[in-house]
Amino acid sequence: LAKTTQPISMDSYEGQEVNITCSHNNIATNDYITWYQQFPSQGPRFIIQGYKTKVTNEVASLFIPADRKSSTLSLPRVSLSDTAVYYCLVGDEVYNTDKLIFGTGTRLQVFP
Amino acid sequence: KAGVTQTPRYLIKTRGQQVTLSCSPISGHRSVSWYQQTPGQGLQFLFEYFSETQRNKGNFPGRFSGRQFSNSRSEMNVSTLELGDSALYLCASSPRGGVLNTEAFFGQGTRLTVV
Numbered sequence: 227l228a229k230t231t232q233p234i235s236m237d238s239y240e241g242q243e244v245n246i247t248c249s250h251n252n253i254a255t256n257d258y259i260t261w262y263q264q265f266p267s268q269g270p271r272f273i274i275q276g277y278k279t280k281v282t283n284e285v286a287s288l289f290i291p292a293d294r295k296s297s298t299l300s301l302p303r304v305s306l307s308d309t310a311v312y313y314c315l316v317g318d319e320v321y322n323t324d325k326l327i328f329g330t331g332t333r334l335q336v337f338p
Numbered sequence: 339k340a341g342v343t344q345t346p347r348y349l350i351k352t353r354g355q356q357v358t359l360s361c362s363p364i365s366g367h368r369s370v371s372w373y374q375q376t377p378g379q380g381l382q383f384l385f386e387y388f389s390e391t392q393r394n395k396g397n398f399p400g401r402f403s404g405r406q407f408s409n410s411r412s413e414m415n416v417s418t419l420e421l422g423d424s425a426l427y428l429c430a431s432s433p434r435g436g437v438l439n440t441e442a443f444f445g446q447g448t449r450l451t452v453v
Contacts, residue, residue, distance in 0.1 A: 258438060260438045267446070267447075267449075268444075268446055268447075269342070269428045269430070269443075269444025269445050269446055269447055270381070270428070270437075270444050271443075271444070272437075272439075272440055272442060272443075275438065275439075275440065313380075313381070315438065317438060318438075327380070327381075327382065327383070328373070328375075328380050328381030328382070329380045329381070330379075330380040331380065
């Protein structure tokens with residue numbers, strides 16, 4: 227399963243755009259890139275998933291370059307409620323569920 | 339529709355004891371996955387059950403076991419508890435399996451403290 231590397235923490239202010247980049251140099255052909263959000267004392271929540279290029283939903287955008295060795299989660303105009311830990315996962319659960327690793331994620335702190 | 343329900347929410351046990359945690363998935367979901375979350379290791383996959391069968395297993399000792407019932411509810415058991423088993427235990431349910439999909443939802447977890 228592809229190993230991912232993302233910053234341990236990031237700070238931002240309300241109203242700013244936040245971009246969190248994840249490196250996954252060993253991504254496999256079948257792998258998708260999935261981002262999860264976790265608030266304290268809650269389970270993770272699925273945010274967005276993509277395979278290549280750009281994906282956008284009502285919460286975030288996900289940018290994936292052509293080589294797919296990295297991806298960037300973009301949160302537009304963050305608010306205090308976006309303070310959370312964000313996890314980047316790369317994998318294909320059809321074959322690799324037992325190797326799925328969330329890691330320690332990126333702790334985003336949004337200030338007023 | 340009701341979400342994933344984990345019980346109990348908090349638990350304190352003594353070293354050497356055993357513990358059973360419960361997870362009730364979203365109605366209609368046949369897969370339940372279990373994860374252990376600790377500050378140092380992050381979220382780690384324990385095992386997944388689908389239609390009462392263990393489909394995948396992570397790299398945890400045999401003290402960690404689970405099962406799934408015909409109504410898809412799942413239980414996780416940890417025997418001979420160690421201090422290092424103190425963690426937030428999370429379960430996730432999905433219709434067809436895994437968590438890398440838009441239909442997977444996590445519960446709020448059970449916080450286990452071993453003293």
